Amino acid sequence: MKATRFHQKHVELGAKLVEFAGYQMPIQYTSIIDEHRAIRNSVGVFDVSHMGEVTIKGEKALDFVQHITTNDVSKLTVGRVQYTAMCYEDGGIVDDLLLYQMGNTEYMLVINASNIAKDIDWMNKNNSFGVEIINESDEYSLLAVQGPNSKKTLAKICKDALEMEYYHFLISECEGTKIIISRTGYTGELGYEIYFKGSEEEALKIWDKIFGAGKKFAIKPIGLGARDTLRLEMGFCLYGNDIDKTTNTIEAGLGWITKVQKDSFIGRDAIIKIKENGISRKLVAILSEERMIPRQGYEIFNNSTLIGNITSGTLSPVLGKPIAMGYVSKDFSDIDTEVVIKIRNKELVGKIVKLPFISK
DSSP states (O other): OEEOTTHHHHHHTTOEEEEETTEEEEEESSOHHHHHHHHHHSOEEEEOTTSEEEEEESTTHHHHHHHHOSSOGGGOOTTBEEEEEEEOTTSBEEEEEEEEEEETTEEEEEEOGGGHHHHHHHHHHTOOSOOEEEEOTTTEEEEEEESTTHHHHHHTTOGGGGGOOTTBEEEEEETTEEEEEESOOSSSSSEEEEEEEOOHHHHHHHHHHHHHHTGGGTOEEEOHHHHHHHHHHHTOOOBTTTBSTTOBTTTTTOGGGOOTTSSOOTTHHHHHHHHHHOOSEEEEEEEESSSOOOOTTOEEEETTEEEEEEEEEEEOTTTOSEEEEEEEEGGGOSTTOEEEEEETTEEEEEEEEOSOSSOO
């Protein structure tokens, strides 16, 4: 199993470590609820160095990323970020990702940890543009600083970050190491993601610098458990749960990052047909007043009719209620539709609601 450059720090802090995407990662330090509330109320730091970073270089870099991603890359400029997806020819999702324009002929793709090998193989297979595809995943460390006090924390490290707009990034320096500070995150809160290369010693200096800057705000280390509950409260999709090769961007509610009006991208023709014919199912949000927790794979019913399955579920630390996402038949996908989730030999009653579960 791999370990990030912060592994020893996690051990010292008493983190509960689990295997995730081939890495030993912290799932929690104190409790998921405590860490979740730290992000919603102040500031916390995630080690997400297991994520993949792939650099695309070449004269036809723009043409290549336009070809393999669904969003319109021509809308980007140097210093901006785009949320997008890659699709197979049949419209199924290869991965969802962040795309950074680093230069006029250079882009960085940040991909899901469990998909690194698959994604790079797929990119290489579709590289008819002569671009360089460089897997730098093992070279980068990545810390996500998230929460209402993240800006005040980062201001002590890089004042230029104060004025940075959402989905923009800049290049700066911290403890002698070049860093990429990105105004992005997976929590729904004000937040930043910090990418950098370097040794374990250099990485730990940056960790300590961030925690020193956030000390007055009671900054905390946050595990992947709270990362999942935070993203689910906002209705953000998780690859492998809510989206995968069997789902398409339209039924997953990601039509807004699927620009079929651009000339061409892999999966475009299939997605156009899906839009013309209409979807048969839809990813919806479900809220319950009961205390049982819906889990991935549980069946969803309307009266006695099986209408779908749960893809993600938890007990919302903010609402104190069960929340879930799942695919249901389009005919039963309207807001306020009552549903029943079968949990072993019990039934959880809920209704379909609008996302996000909490307003930000």
